[in-house]
Amino acid sequence: MLLWIILGFFFILSMIAGNRLKAKFREYSRIPVAGNLSGSEIARKMLNENGCYDVKVTSVPGQLTDHYNPLTKTVNLSPDVFNGRSVASAAVAAHETGHALQHARGYAWLELRSALVPVQNVTAKVMNVMFLVLFFGSFLLGNLIPMNTALLIIVISYAIFTLFAFITLPVEFDASRRALAWLSASGITNSQSQVKAREALGWAASTYVIAALSSLAMLLYYVSLLSGRND
Numbered sequence: 247m248l249l250w251i252i253l254g255f256f257f258i259l260s261m262i263a264g265n266r267l268k269a270k271f272r273e274y275s276r277i278p279v280a281g282n283l284s285g286s287e288i289a290r291k292m293l294n295e296n297g298c299y300d301v302k303v304t305s306v307p308g309q310l311t312d313h314y315n316p317l318t319k320t321v322n323l324s325p326d327v328f329n330g331r332s333v334a335s336a337a338v339a340a341h342e343t344g345h346a347l348q349h350a351r352g353y354a355w356l357e358l359r360s361a362l363v364p365v366q367n368v369t370a371k372v373m374n375v376m377f378l379v380l381f382f383g384s385f386l387l388g389n390l391i392p393m394n395t396a397l398l399i400i401v402i403s404y405a406i407f408t409l410f411a412f413i414t415l416p417v418e419f420d421a422s423r424r425a426l427a428w429l430s431a432s433g434i435t436n437s438q439s440q441v442k443a444r445e446a447l448g449w450a451a452s453t454y455v456i457a458a459l460s461s462l463a464m465l466l467y468y469v470s471l472l473s474g475r476n477d
Contacts, residue, residue: 252467256460263456267449271310274334274442275326279434285327285339292343292428293321301346305329312338314345316360321346333435337443340429341450344421355416362410369406376400397472404465411458418454422447 283291289303302320305328306312312323321342327335348356376399379391426444429435435443 249467252460252463256456256463259456260453260460263449263452267446267453268310270446270449271326271334271338274337274446275330275332277333277439277442278331279333279336279439280436281434282331283336283434284329284331285323285335286329288336288434289321289323289339289343291432292340293346295428295432296347296350298346298350301350303328310338312342314342314349316345316349316356319346319349333439333442334446336429336434337425337446338450340425340443341421341447344424344428345417347424348417348421353417353420355413355420359410359413359417362406362413365406366410369403372399373403376403394472397468401465401468401472404461404468408458408461408465411454411461414454415451415458418451422451 279288286303286305293299293301293303300319302318304320304322305325306322308324309326310324312327314321321339323339323342327338329335345356347353376396380396422444425447426440429443430440
């Protein structure tokens with residue numbers, strides 16, 4: 247029952263944050279920025295002014311699928327952001343460009359996060375296999391693996407997930423800080439639109455905070471199960 251309460255609670259929080267983020271993006275997509283620059287033009291301008299001439303700006307399908315890929319050195323913007331000429335598109339484009347600047351400057355938290363990506367991917371596969379083993383072991387094949395061993399593997403996996411999630415937070419907060427500072431200094435946003443850009447990025451950041459807290463809650467839940475079995 248406790249597991250379902252935890253999952254339900256954070257699912258509701260994620261839904262609220264995600265809906266608010268989409269609502270703010272739609273609202274601020276109707277507010278133009280100075281110079282009528284598109285998101286792709288803003289990203290390119292921010293990159294050039296910071297000496298990042300080797301980073302490409304591309305468009306990727308989907309909504310709010312924007313991200314920076316350090317392996318290919320590309321700022322990938324969704325069509326609404328790539329072509330948009332609004333406060334919303336400016337904020338998102340500048341934020342993703344902020345990650346490119348982190349990469350170029352050797353920002354320690356981004357480097358640590360990037361180093362953990364392969365570990366995170368392997369851990370996710372291990373978790374999937376573990377839950378399948380537990381399912382078939384419990385209902386079909388008998389005990390394939392001792393429960394304490396299974397719980398220990400799950401605890402280790404969630405510890406890695408939680409570490410990754412919390413390392414992501416300073417990466418995201420710093421990218422937004424760089425974005426907002428540059429938007430203001432370049433005159434793309436004024437005092438009023440700067441507030442709206444900050445609010446939009448704030449709601450985006452909240453989704454990462456909720457994900458980190460959710461992962462921590464799940465970690466503590468499985469730690470309690472494991473410690474309870476060992477008492």
